[in-house]
Amino acid sequence: xxxxxxxxxxxxxxxxxxxxxxxxxxxxxxxxxxxxxxxxxxxxxxxxxxxxxxxxxxxxxxxxxxxxxxxxxxxxxxxxxxxxxxxxxxxxxxxxxxxxxxxxxxxxxxxxxxxxxxxxxxxxxxxxxxxxxxxxxxxxxxxxxxxxxxxxxxxxxxxxxxxxxxxxxxxxxxxxxxxxxxxxx
Numbered sequence: 001x002x003x004x005x006x007x008x009x010x011x012x013x014x015x016x017x018x019x020x021x022x023x024x025x026x027x028x029x030x031x032x033x034x035x036x037x038x039x040x041x042x043x044x045x046x047x048x049x050x051x052x053x054x055x056x057x058x059x060x061x062x063x064x065x066x067x068x069x070x071x072x073x074x075x076x077x078x079x080x081x082x083x084x085x086x087x088x089x090x091x092x093x094x095x096x097x098x099x100x101x102x103x104x105x106x107x108x109x110x111x112x113x114x115x116x117x118x119x120x121x122x123x124x125x126x127x128x129x130x131x132x133x134x135x136x137x138x139x140x141x142x143x144x145x146x147x148x149x150x151x152x153x154x155x156x157x158x159x160x161x162x163x164x165x166x167x168x169x170x171x172x173x174x175x176x177x178x179x180x181x182x183x184x185x
Contacts, residue, residue, distance in 0.1 A: 009088050013075075017068045024061030027054045028147050032139040056103075058143070062150035063103040067095040069151070070158025078166050083173055087166035094161050102157050103150075110149035 030036060031054045040047025071091045078084040095102075125141070126134030 007085075009085060010075075013068060013072050013088070017065065017072065020061045020064040020068060024058055024065060024147055024151075027058035027061060028143045029140065030054050031058055032143040033136055058147060059107045059150055060099065060103045062147045063099060063106050063154040064095075066106070066151040066154025066156075067091075067099070067102070067158035067161070070155045071095070071162055074159060074162030074166065078170075080170070080173065083166060083169045086169045087162060090165040090169070091158070091162045094165065095158065098157075098161070102154050106150040106153040106157070107146075109153045110146050 030050070036047055036051040036054060038047075039050050071088055074091070075084050075088055078087060125137040128134065129137055
């Protein structure tokens with residue numbers, strides 16, 4: 001069986017998606033476990049920078065992940081190759097320009113409605129693993145759910161961006177009907 005050759009943009013989107021997952025997981029686990037303290041011990045200036053930026057990196061990586069998944073999913077729907085390439089490029093540019101605003105919006109939306117069952121999760125984690133480990137597990141679970149919710153809200157925004165971009169390029173690709181000389185004006 002012949003090996004399927006992926007387009008260049010597909011590989012780039014895959015690597016960007018993997019990078020956003022890796023950055024998000026590292027920042028999420030660092031934030032939840034307080035790992036910035038170890039970095040501060042080794043290099044105080046780097047640890048201070050990491051402590052100031054790890055939560056934002058987690059939010060931005062989640063937003064980028066949602067946008068990239070939306071672009072990849074939207075690209076699978078568009079059948080025309082030229083329209084797909086243009087829609088991907090336009091969506092990527094729009095995503096880069098809107099990443100900061102979507103990060104703040106997605107993070108604000110992700111904060112809604114979490115506190116209802118958090119005490120039960122914390123109590124269960126502490127009863128199973130002990131206080132020290134259970135407290136860290138509780139923070140990891142809360143940060144993980146926050147990451148996923150932020151990515152989900154950005155996914156919705158990314159699907160809307162890709163939909164608008166593909167609609168514009170599909171409309172531009174369809175030639176306008178010609179009027180014949182004999183038709184009334």
